[in-house]
Amino acid sequence: MSSIEIDTVSMHYTLPNGGSVHALDNVALDIRQGELVSILGPSGCGKTTLLNIVAGFLAPSGGAVRVDGQRVTGPGPDRGMVFQQGALFEWLSVERNVSFGPDMAGKKKSQTAARVAELLKVVGLTGFESKPVYQLSGGMQQRVALARCLANDPGVILMDEPLGALDALTREKMQGLVLRLWKETGKTIMLITHSVEEALLLGERLIIMAPRPGRIVKEYRLDFAEQALKQDPRKVKATQEFVRTREEVLSMIWSMEEAIMGHDAVTETASA
Amino acid sequence: MPEPEKPSRLAVWLGIADNSFTRQKTVKFGDASAVNSGRLYSILIVVILFAAWIIASAAGVVKPFYWPPIGAAIDRLQILMTDGFRNVSLWNHIGISVYRVLSGVFYGAVIGIPLGFAMGLSSLARGLFDPIVEFMRPIPPLALIPLIILWFGIGEFAKIFLLFLASLFIMTLAARSGVSNVRVSKVHAAYSLGASRLQILRHVILPNALPEIFTGLRTAMGVCWGTVVAAELVAADQGVGSMIMIAKNFLQTDTVVIGIVIIGIIGYSIELVMRWLERVLVPWRGKV
Numbered sequence: 158m159s160s161i162e163i164d165t166v167s168m169h170y171t172l173p174n175g176g177s178v179h180a181l182d183n184v185a186l187d188i189r190q191g192e193l194v195s196i197l198g199p200s201g202c203g204k205t206t207l208l209n210i211v212a213g214f215l216a217p218s219g220g221a222v223r224v225d226g227q228r229v230t231g232p233g234p235d236r237g238m239v240f241q242q243g244a245l246f247e248w249l250s251v252e253r254n255v256s257f258g259p260d261m262a263g264k265k266k267s268q269t270a271a272r273v274a275e276l277l278k279v280v281g282l283t284g285f286e287s288k289p290v291y292q293l294s295g296g297m298q299q300r301v302a303l304a305r306c307l308a309n310d311p312g313v314i315l316m317d318e319p320l321g322a323l324d325a326l327t328r329e330k331m332q333g334l335v336l337r338l339w340k341e342t343g344k345t346i347m348l349i350t351h352s353v354e355e356a357l358l359l360g361e362r363l364i365i366m367a368p369r370p371g372r373i374v375k376e377y378r379l380d381f382a383e384q385a386l387k388q389d390p391r392k393v394k395a396t397q398e399f400v401r402t403r404e405e406v407l408s409m410i411w412s413m414e415e416a417i418m419g420h421d422a423v424t425e426t427a428s429a
Numbered sequence: 430m431p432e433p434e435k436p437s438r439l440a441v442w443l444g445i446a447d448n449s450f451t452r453q454k455t456v457k458f459g460d461a462s463a464v465n466s467g468r469l470y471s472i473l474i475v476v477i478l479f480a481a482w483i484i485a486s487a488a489g490v491v492k493p494f495y496w497p498p499i500g501a502a503i504d505r506l507q508i509l510m511t512d513g514f515r516n517v518s519l520w521n522h523i524g525i526s527v528y529r530v531l532s533g534v535f536y537g538a539v540i541g542i543p544l545g546f547a548m549g550l551s552s553l554a555r556g557l558f559d560p561i562v563e564f565m566r567p568i569p570p571l572a573l574i575p576l577i578i579l580w581f582g583i584g585e586f587a588k589i590f591l592l593f594l595a596s597l598f599i600m601t602l603a604a605r606s607g608v609s610n611v612r613v614s615k616v617h618a619a620y621s622l623g624a625s626r627l628q629i630l631r632h633v634i635l636p637n638a639l640p641e642i643f644t645g646l647r648t649a650m651g652v653c654w655g656t657v658v659a660a661e662l663v664a665a666d667q668g669v670g671s672m673i674m675i676a677k678n679f680l681q682t683d684t685v686v687i688g689i690v691i692i693g694i695i696g697y698s699i700e701l702v703m704r705w706l707e708r709v710l711v712p713w714r715g716k717v
Contacts, residue, residue: 233620237621243615244617245615246633246636248639248713262623
């Protein structure tokens with residue numbers, strides 16, 4: 158199990174066309190071991206850039222990220238990733254996707270078979286072992302992605318809108334699964350989402366980011382995840398406390414979006 | 430509302446009446462899936478063409494110099510199947526042409542796929558080979574025949590070398606595009622699962638590029654089949670192309686026509702085999 162230390166990270170992101178975006182400005186965040194932190198913000202607030210820096214796919218322009226005190230310089234199996242979609246290997250069966258990490262580490266099939274079967278049971282895919290992944294529904298594919306990530310037993314799991322491409326009903330079910338997996342495995346999870354409900358329900362801590370430049374503007378400590386583990390998550394979502402917080406966060410995000418839209422309209426007229 | 434009368438099953442099979450799928454649609458013009466097959470007209474046109482051939486043969490209206498009478502064509506086909514053409518059996522003529530295509534595509538793939546991978550993965554390879562590939566790509570392989578004859582003569586090696594060149598650039602570009610089109614999240618996922626660069630090449634980039642490599646193989650087969658026939662027209666004493674060219678010199682129009690039909694059938698069969706292989710070997714194609 159691991160902790161994440163994001164030490165005043167700044168990022169001037171250079172676009173392929175040479176343009177530059179001030180994506181992150183002195184972002185500081187410590188995530189304790191075993192904590193589930195959700196990060197929310199309007200598009201362009203740099204939340205995915207931040208996740209990519211923690212994952213080691215991008216080098217920050219300033220500051221550093223440390224996982225268990227070790228400075229991150231590149232991707233590694235200590236930080237598992239769950240992407241929105243399309244990151245499964247469609248030429249492999251469900252089983253082979255899940256065992257990809259152990260397979261790459263040179264473990265024998267006989268050593269990993271039991272663990273893979275166990276993980277498939279946890280995510281509810283027993284019986285689908287030899288199915289090709291492209292035959293599964295979107296929700297099932299994300300279950301495979303979760304199991305694939307867990308098979309490597311990383312201390313940290315980084316999720317980049319893992320449920321973003323699913324329909325509303327599947328999404329609700331999957332939120333329950335993510336919570337359960339978090340509780341059972343005790344992993345440190347950093348979750349990027351654009352869904353306010355999801356961020357509130359899953360995050361022990363909710364970080365709200367604002368764009369231009371991307372920065373942390375507000376932080377909540379929440380206990381909806383604890384409640385949702387004990388009772389029906391839908392009941393938690395209907396509580397007064399949840400609805401009130403949701404409206405508060407929503408209006409904050411809305412005003413940010415509006416500020417951007419206004420800003421864009423102004424610059425467009427100015428340049429025209 | 431009265432139930433509209435159901436068309437007979439025969440009319441549906443013949444493709445001139447709506448089947449139960451197309452019947453429910455109210456908008457048909459512009460919806461390609463609502464156009465019936467018109468199988469009746471396909472059958473009719475084939476029958477009419479053959480009837481015209483039989484009648485014209487019987488009446489003797491078309492000179493055999495331009496188009497063979499049907500009887501003569503059948504006789505000739507029998508002779509070709511039993512005695513062959515110029516001491517070489519028909520199967521040998523077909524076999525040698527197919528062999529040349531398969532060899533050319535094989536060598537083109539063996540060199541082209543690694544070359545395309547290198548071009549997609551390293552700036553050294555991309556820089557080195559990009560001008561050559563981009564320059565060679567628009568040149569029809571047939572335009573290279575004179576130079577290849579000057580260099581290598583008209584032997585077997587020259588022909589296979591020509592087909593190798595014809596498929597090389599197709600395979601290179603297909604492999605390069607397969608590599609470039611890999612979703613970066615797949616590569617990122619593999620790195621995060623602890624894969625090394627070599628493992629990512631073998632277990633992510635290669636399988637991810639297979640569908641495009643297959644498209645390349647299919648295109649290369651088609652182009653090479655066209656090229657081999659043309660190359661044999663220019664210089665060869667065996668092969669389907671040479672058969673029709675030599676037959677022309679002897680004014681054997683029937684052999685020419687049979688040869689053309691065989692070329693069509695083989696070209697189509699190659700396409701069918703490739704499509705089948707594609708379905709079996711890369712079933713995930715287009716399903717992501």
